Amino acid sequence: MPQLLLELFSEEIPARMQPGAARDLERMAADRLKAAGLAYESLTTFAGPRRLTLVVEGLPAATPDREEELKGPKTSAPEQALDGFLRKTGLTRDQLVERDGVFFAVISSKGRATAELIPDMVDGIVRSFPWPKSMRWGSGTLRWVRPLKRIVALFDGHVVPFEIDGIPSGDTTEGHRFMGSGKPFAVKDFADYRRKLEDHYVLLDVVDRRLRILETAQKVCSDRGLALVDDDGLLDEVAGLAEWPTPILGDMDPRFLDLPPEVVQLSMKVHQKYFAVRDPATHRLAPHFVVVANVEASDGGKALAAGNSRVLSARLDDARFFWDEDLKITLEERVQRLSGITYHARLGTLAGKVEAIDKMAQSLAREFGLDPAKAALAGKLSKSDLASSMVGEFPELQGIMGGYYARAEGLSAEIARAIEEQYKPAGPSDTTPSEPLAAVVALAEKFTTLVGFFAINEKPTGSRDPFALRRAALGSIRIILERQFRVGLQDMTHMAVRAIASEEDTGFWIWGFDPDAEGSNRSGVVLSPQTEVDLHRLHSDIRGFFADRLKVLLRDQGKRHDLVDAVFALNDDDLVRIVRRVEALDTFLATDDGANLLAGYRRASNILKAEEKKGPLPSGDPEELAGAPAEETTLARTVAGTSRALDGTLAAENFESSMLILSQLRAPVDAFFTAVMVNSDDKEERDNRLKLLGQVRAVMGRVADFGQIAG
Numbered sequence: 001m002p003q004l005l006l007e008l009f010s011e012e013i014p015a016r017m018q019p020g021a022a023r024d025l026e027r028m029a030a031d032r033l034k035a036a037g038l039a040y041e042s043l044t045t046f047a048g049p050r051r052l053t054l055v056v057e058g059l060p061a062a063t064p065d066r067e068e069e070l071k072g073p074k075t076s077a078p079e080q081a082l083d084g085f086l087r088k089t090g091l092t093r094d095q096l097v098e099r100d101g102v103f104f105a106v107i108s109s110k111g112r113a114t115a116e117l118i119p120d121m122v123d124g125i126v127r128s129f130p131w132p133k134s135m136r137w138g139s140g141t142l143r144w145v146r147p148l149k150r151i152v153a154l155f156d157g158h159v160v161p162f163e164i165d166g167i168p169s170g171d172t173t174e175g176h177r178f179m180g181s182g183k184p185f186a187v188k189d190f191a192d193y194r195r196k197l198e199d200h201y202v203l204l205d206v207v208d209r210r211l212r213i214l215e216t217a218q219k220v221c222s223d224r225g226l227a228l229v230d231d232d233g234l235l236d237e238v239a240g241l242a243e244w245p246t247p248i249l250g251d252m253d254p255r256f257l258d259l260p261p262e263v264v265q266l267s268m269k270v271h272q273k274y275f276a277v278r279d280p281a282t283h284r285l286a287p288h289f290v291v292v293a294n295v296e297a298s299d300g301g302k303a304l305a306a307g308n309s310r311v312l313s314a315r316l317d318d319a320r321f322f323w324d325e326d327l328k329i330t331l332e333e334r335v336q337r338l339s340g341i342t343y344h345a346r347l348g349t350l351a352g353k354v355e356a357i358d359k360m361a362q363s364l365a366r367e368f369g370l371d372p373a374k375a376a377l378a379g380k381l382s383k384s385d386l387a388s389s390m391v392g393e394f395p396e397l398q399g400i401m402g403g404y405y406a407r408a409e410g411l412s413a414e415i416a417r418a419i420e421e422q423y424k425p426a427g428p429s430d431t432t433p434s435e436p437l438a439a440v441v442a443l444a445e446k447f448t449t450l451v452g453f454f455a456i457n458e459k460p461t462g463s464r465d466p467f468a469l470r471r472a473a474l475g476s477i478r479i480i481l482e483r484q485f486r487v488g489l490q491d492m493t494h495m496a497v498r499a500i501a502s503e504e505d506t507g508f509w510i511w512g513f514d515p516d517a518e519g520s521n522r523s524g525v526v527l528s529p530q531t532e533v534d535l536h537r538l539h540s541d542i543r544g545f546f547a548d549r550l551k552v553l554l555r556d557q558g559k560r561h562d563l564v565d566a567v568f569a570l571n572d573d574d575l576v577r578i579v580r581r582v583e584a585l586d587t588f589l590a591t592d593d594g595a596n597l598l599a600g601y602r603r604a605s606n607i608l609k610a611e612e613k614k615g616p617l618p619s620g621d622p623e624e625l626a627g628a629p630a631e632e633t634t635l636a637r638t639v640a641g642t643s644r645a646l647d648g649t650l651a652a653e654n655f656e657s658s659m660l661i662l663s664q665l666r667a668p669v670d671a672f673f674t675a676v677m678v679n680s681d682d683k684e685e686r687d688n689r690l691k692l693l694g695q696v697r698a699v700m701g702r703v704a705d706f707g708q709i710a711g
Contacts, residue, residue, distance in 0.1 A: 001041070002114070002156035004056040005190050006122060007173055011050065011146035015240025017132060018047035018206070021145075024130055025052055032121045037063045038114060046204050049243050051173070053204060055190040061156070063111040072096065072103035115155050119162035119169075122153060126164055140165040150174070150184075157188055175200020176243050178295050201244040201296075209239040217247035217290045221277055224249060226286050229276040234269050241273065242294035248301035249277070250309045254287040256316040259323055260404050261285045266394050267315045274312065322389040331405055334384035341386065346456045352500075353448070354383050357422075359499035360444035367487055370436055378418035378441045381406065385419075399423050414438075425475045428556075432475075432482050439483050443492075444499070446472040446479075451496035454541050473549040480575045489546055489573035493539045543573055550575065559586055562710045569705035577653060584655035585704050593663040600669035601706045604693040607678055611690060618687035622695065625688055631675040632689065635668040639695045646702055658703050669696065 006029075013021065026045040033040060033056070041058025070089060073081040075098060082103065086093065089105040097104045127142065134143040142148065142165035153160040153169035162169050172184040173193070180200035187193040194204050203209045213235060214228075221228045226249075238245065256264060261276075261284070268274035268289055275290040291308045293301060339351035347353070358379035365375035385391050385402035403420025407413070418441040421433040433439040449472050453459070460469050479485070547568045551561040559582060567581045588594040611617055622636050642661055649657040678693065680686045700706050 001058040002061055003154075003189055004054070004059055004114075004118065005152060005154040005187075005193060006054040007150070007152035007193070008052045008126065008144075008148060009050060009150040009152070009173055010144060010148045013047065013049060013052070013145050013240075015049070015237050017145060018049075018240045019236075021052055021129075021131070022047035025054055025125070028125045028129070029054055029056065029121070032124065033059075036117050036121070037066070037111075038117070047206065047240075048202070048204060048209075049241060050177075051204075053193075059114055059155075062113045063117070065111045066109045068107045068109075070105045070107065072105055075101050075103060115158070115160050118153065118155055118160045122151070122162065122169075123164055142167075152187065152193070154187070154189065173197070175202050176294075179244060203244060206239050209242070209245050210235055213239060213245045213247055213292055216245075217275060217292070220247055220249040220290065221288075224288070225280075226277050226288060227280040228290060229265065229278050229285075231269065231275060234273065234275060238273055238292045242292055244294060244296070246293045246296050246301070247275075247290050248293055248297075248305050248308075250274075250289050250291055250305035250312075252287045252289055252309060253313050253316070256313075256320070257285060257287060259316070259319060260401070262397055262400050263319050263323065263390065263394070264316065266396060267319050268312065270394065270396075271315050272308065272312055274308070319390070319393075322393055326388045326390055326401070326405065327408055329388075330409060331381045331384040331402065331411075334387040335380060337387040338383060344452075344456075346458075347452050350383050350386060353452075354380060356448040356452070356496070356499040357382055357441065357444045360448055360495050361441050363495040363499070364440045364444055364485075364487070364492075365437070367491075368436065368440065368485060370440060374412075374415060374418075374437055375440050375444075377411075378415050378437060379444060381411075381415070382419050382422050382441060382445065418442075425478055427471065428474070432479050436483065439479050439485070443476055443479050443485070446476045447492055447496050448499055450476070450542065450545075451493055451538070452500055454545070455497075455500075455538055459541070459545075469545075470549060473546055474553060477546065477550055477553055477575060481579060484576055486574060486576055489543050489575070490539050493535075493542050497535065497538075543568075546573075546575070550578070554579070554582060559583070560710075562708055563589075563704070566704040566706065566708040569708055570701075580653065581655050581704065584659050587656070588659035588662070589709070591663070593666045594659070597662065597666040597669065597700075598706055598709060600666065600673065601697065601700055603673060604669070604696050605707055608690065608693055608697060617694060618691055620691060622688045622691040625685065628685075628688075629676050631668070631671040632692065635665075635672045635696070636692055638665060638668045639692070639699055643695075643699050643702075646699065650702060655703070662700060662703060665696065665700070 022045040046053040072085040265276040277288040361375035361379035362372040365372040406416035418438040421438040
């Protein structure tokens with residue numbers, strides 16, 4: 001079947017826009033082909049430094065003939081309704097079909113040649129393409145990321161003729177700007193197009209460019225006994241900068257290796273797009289770099305390497321100046337500067353944020369048996385590097401530079417690591433803080449952020465999360481679970497409120513807190529600025545938010561989200577205990593006993609809900625009535641024994657044993673429903689049996705709310 005080949009050739013497309021452009025081209029083309037009724041076998045897009053390419057395989061030569069039936073008004077409807085239907089369909093009354101007292105219009109349309117549809121499709125894509133930034137040039141009206149130069153449009157090997165803003169379609173394209181022939185060349189189809197591009201030093205597919213960069217860079221390093229420092233983000237970026245990427249190993253002045261390695265590596269990456277190189281024996285940075293050129297130089301790249309080395313030295317001289325100047329000022333002195341930096345218009349300055357971290361870190365340290373003084377110092381100094389020149393130049397190094405400055409001042413390694421790791425984990429692939437003190441400071445940093453923004457109602461909505469609160473919550477959960485920190489969410493919310501609290505009169509009130517607390521008024525705690533917040537609502541919001549984040553985390557581990565709801569319904573907010581309950585519950589429900597007991601719970605619960613609609617359920621404990629069926633007596637005794645046994649296992653947090661104890665209910669519950677009629681005509685029997693079912697529900701509810709469990 002015919003093939004469609006489209007190339008939009010322009011001046012340089014920024015590397016960061018290329019992946020999105022390829023996806024947008026694929027989406028827009030697929031939508032338009034579907035709307036035209038054109039099926040296809042495959043649709044592939046490519047993006048590179050100077051071109052967007054689309055190839056669609058297996059298109060039909062024409063769209064199919066269509067016949068559509070439209071339902072109209074009833075035959076008894078007013079003439080105005082019929083006239084409107086005729087205008088809509090473009091038919092006359094005698095062309096309508098009458099069936100069951102209703103008019104129908106049968107509209108037939110002949111298929112169109114695919115080649116006739118392509119010009120409008122391409123014009124629509126080009127003129128509405130969603131570039132993040134675009135430009136106009138010359139006297140035309142077209143907007144594109146950079147000036148559009150050529151359009152290749154071939155269908156079934158033939159040019160599809162059209163013109164967009166004075167740019168005609170054709171079958172010619174261009175190769176590499178410097179290494180190609182310098183002349184446009186014609187192509188027949190996609191295979192010919194791709195082959196000729198490579199002959200003219202253009203790798204069309206970004207996957208091929210990535211592979212060439214990686215393999216060649218690793219080789220030029222290994223030839224010198226060195227190893228490339230992996231950087232997938234940089235690899236993606238440079239793959240969008242060169243059509244024929246050629247990695248070259250350059251030499252760096254060794255004197256720069258006494259700078260923090262993160263500074264050296266980031267200077268290379270951010271400013272020059274160089275890969276760092278390490279010594280495989282020591283795993284430390286080596287005085288070399290890899291630059292990805294867009295040409296194969298005749299001298300093997302020596303001149304390119306030397307020129308890039310000089311540029312890098314200038315960049316690293318700047319970094320050394322920042323480093324030396326920053327070391328002249330202590331972290332304590334930098335803390336004072338934070339009072340002039342706004343953290344958030346409604347939450348005050350960075351100095352206030354640091355004070356909150358300091359206070360909450362102390363509270364957490366006491367809770368977990370750590371040194372509160374160390375936690376306070378690490379919290380106090382945690383943001384001081386934000387006032388440094390190095391972090392001003394490289395914001396990515398916040399925290400990391402604070403750790404280096406702390407070591408340079410002679411502070412303990414424990415304090416330095418706590419400052420350095422306060423933002424961990426920065427994402428799902430990042431590790432949590434390496435030491436308990438660092439974990440406490442990181443938890444204080446995240447939780448004061450969450451509580452502060454929730455208090456002023458700046459919560460994530462949909463895909464919008466400008467303050468990365470979801471990441472902060474997930475990071476907090478991971479720290480708590482990995483460190484087995486035993487503290488409830490409500491207690492941590494209270495700690496954060498106390499930490500954020502101010503004695504100033506211009507603040508917002510946290511209702512329901514501690515009316516006797518210092519600095520309190522109107523039964524609240526003063527925060528900044530003027531807003532009223534209910535602490536109970538705040539805790540509820542934080543708790544619900546963490547429940548949602550915990551579901552995400554456990555879902556990624558293969559756990560069911562409804563089990564999290566079932567455990568959170570117990571009003572337990574100890575995350576470590578919650579996860580243990582969920583894991584035990586998950587294992588239990590996978591057994592026959594668990595599945596059947598869940599079914600029995602639902603049956604009991606449904607009966608009780610139906611009776612509750614009629615009026616209040618009978619209260620009190622069930623009695624052993626004379627003449628009661630053995631199944632009823634057995635269930636009553638088993639429920640009582642189960643409740644007593646659960647007292648010990650739940651207190652010891654032995655949830656696996658708790659599930660085993662619950663499993664003893666399975667057979668008596670099954671036997672009860674088989675042999676006993678709950679809605680007995682005898683009121684005393686009926687009430688007693690409802691009490692018994694209520695006990696079954698209550699005893700099982702001590703382990704989890706089984707009513708929240710799906711399936």
